Amino acid sequence: MSDKSSINELSFEGQVALVTGAGRGLGREHALLLASRGCKVVVNDLGSAYDGAKGNEGRVADEVVAIIKAAGGEAVANYDSVENGELIVKAALEAYGRLDIVINNAGILTPEVWSDLTLESWQRTINVNLTGVFSVMKAAWPVFVEQKYGRCIVTSSPALYGAGVAAYAASKAGVIGLANSLQFEAKKLKLDIKCNILVPQADTRMTRDFGSVIDERRKKQGKSAARSAPAEVIARMSPDKVSAMVVWLSHSSCDAEATIHEAGGGYFAQLHWARSAPLFATEKDGVEGAPVPENIRDGQDTLADFANGDMPNSGDGSMGSPSALEQVFAHLKS
Secondary structure (H helix, E strand, C coil): CCCCCHHHCCCCCEEEEEEECCCCCCHHHHHHHHHHHHCEEEEEECCCCCCCCCCCCCCHHHHHHHHHHHCCCCEEEEEHHHHHHHHHHHHHHHHCCCCCCECCCCCCCCCCCCCCCCCCHHHHHHHHHHHHHHHHHHHHHHHHHHHHHEEEEEECCCCHHCCCCCCHHHHHHHHHHHHHHHHHHHHHHHEEEEEEEEEEECHHHHHHHHHHHHHHHHCCCCCCCCCCCCCCHHHCCHHHHHHHHHHHHHCCCCCCCCCEEEEEEEEEEEEEECCCCCCCCCCCCCCCCCHHHHHHHCCCHHHHCCCEEEEECCCCCCCHHHHHHHHHHHHHHH
């Protein structure tokens, strides 16, 4: 192992971070690591259960604040719902007079499979996981713009790849589009505001409670418990093994924009959109005639050719690479 004293450590002295859902799990570890680097932290947590039911966890934010203060750091607790983002941001400004970092970590996970999913459960999940991020960032954005600086991280999930929790998966895919749009706004303003996305995987209270509900459901159906990872693997998936990525994306020296990073168990990777080689199904004699479905059918090899495609950047609001668009116009003129 390297000598910690030899590392040029990232410092957050003089900065203020707001971490939502910071009373337990991932948010707690994000808050603790930021505080250990000199950041003042607003520890937000409503104290609800994993599915959004109130009163399950109590004032857990106090515990995190106590740990930070005992270590010589500065922190305050906040218990407002992310659906009332203006109250949370107001609390941060009243406590410290500024806000540099917003880590949107709060979220709920309702256990219904698609056949059991109700509109009420769908809306409750969207309200917290997606609209909650909107609410917090809508309040924080004017602060970022005024100081011409800010760091925003939104928390997605591996569920976006597909999972038996449609509302949760949809909300976690939605925050990616939201972060990309925020980055687009920051670019238009030419300000040092960076918005990035985390896709974490960890053994948390949410995943454990959710797993218990699923196992109970399977038991009632006469099925065995869902297969889980070996204990030694779960032990390596502790939440603290994710937070290094969050803290890096929060730092003033990080220039990442609209990136998506996976993190879990000390593993980190960057995801990127991929675009295939372009298929030209335009009319040579003009644009009046529309392509036909057979053009698409006969172009499947081209649409599967990613080796000759490109990787588009997020946050710039464009579709189609410049080179591909030039080829479109050249094709029309030929």
